[in-house]
Amino acid sequence: MTEFIPPGTRWFELPSPFPMKRGGALHGARIAYETWGELDAARGNAILIVTGLSPDAHAAANPGNPEPGWWESMLGPGKPIDTDRWFVVCVNSLGSCKGSTGPASIDPATGGPYRLDFPELSIEDGADAAAAVVHGLGIQRLACVIGNSMGGMTALALLQRHPGIAGSHINISGAARALPFSIAIRSLQREAIRLDPNWDQGGYDDATYPESGMRMARKLGVITYRSALEWDGRFGRVRLDSDRRDDDAFGLEFEVESYLEGHARRFVRRFDPNCYLYLSRSMDWFDLGEQFGGDVMRGLAAIRIDKALAIGVRTDILFPLQQQEQIADGLRAGGCQADFLPLESPQGHDAFLVDFERFGPAVRGFLDALRPSAHALKA
CATH class of the missing domain: 3.40.50.1820 (Alpha/Beta hydrolase fold, catalytic domain)
Incomplete structure (x- = not known):
């Protein structure tokens, strides 16, 4: 924490x-x-x-x-x-x-x-x-x-x-x-955090941070913070230069995926998951x-x-x-x-x-x- x-x-x-x-x-x-x-x-x-x-x-x-x-x-x-x-x-x-x-x-x-x-x-x-x-x-x-x-x-x-x-x-x-749409998105974000085994009913610590759940929550958020118009104009269908790894058949392939991954990784260790859950729910209740x-x-x-x-x-x-x-x-x-x-x-x-x-x-x-x-x- x-x-x-x-x-x-x-x-x-x-x-x-x-x-x-x-x-x-x-x-x-x-x-x-x-x-x-x-x-x-x-x-x-x-x-x-x-x-x-x-x-x-x-x-x-x-x-x-x-x-x-x-x-x-x-x-x-x-x-x-x-x-x-x-x-x-x-x-x-x-x-x-x-x-x-x-x-x-x-x-x-x-x-x-x-x-x-x-x-x-x-x-x-x-x-x-x-x-x-x-x-x-x-x-x-x-x-x-x-x-x-x-x-x-x-x-x-x-x-x-x-x-x-x-x-x-x-x-x-x-x-x-x-x-309802905003509630639905935030509900999915909270679910991603809660389903991460490391969340442990809020009992995680810095060594067992629910990183996967927070990454998914942040990616969902970033997708809704921008517009389809911006995604298309900024990234189009441009693919990453590097080839996909043979052991990661469904890994990152497009630049937009890489952007979301980088954005999420910069965020996850800079925000507490339980705080995220509480603040997110407060908006739904309002x-x-x-x-x-x-x-x-x-x-x-x-x-x-x-x-x-x-x-x-x-x-x-x-x-x-x-x-x-x-x-x-x-x-x-x-x-x-x-x-x-x-x-x-x-x-x-x-x-x-x-x-x-x-x-x-x-x-x-x-x-x-x-x-x-x-x-x-x-x-």
């Missing part, structure tokens, strides 16, 4: 006990976070970033860690999320293995890793933990909360459960509830309409913010475009000035991580338009 904590990580100690939505509580739990920029005197220029399943809190280089982060092209001085103007906080998700308390962390009650004794994890728990960090930093109202992928779910839960915590929201390739008899539009309309932007990608099959349109429509029904922006990127769900020519101007334009309200908060 290993945690993968980047240099420069800071921690916020959650209230103890920290109650979980589906029962149980955490004691001595913490959330990993990083910050950029400076908080103004009125504490009105803060932006919160909540991430997808696998990223850590290191979204961009900062004095604590000069290495490029996972959103380096979007965050920094003069960039779309301009840290000369904004004070930015990025939190690592509760349940992760990147510094926040999760199944790979030490259970203070036993002195050993939580493993499957970690309480059932919901998206709402991650939202509550993020809210605790925000208020713990002395910020009563965020200028904006930005959520990508799973973070889009977390951001919506945050806004619903903590009214008034933010004035605006950018939802990027997120959703107000899980769809439904913003749960307390409204399953009416997700009522759940969205109950959120009170001034302005929102929901960005989606036409080639996204994991969080399809209609989910971001639904977010904008639902928030608008509640009185929010909400816009929906469909992008033509060929890169599928992962486009927000790579297609900065499209995402950068959209995010910059939205945040630039918030400046008058941010200045008003200072007055």
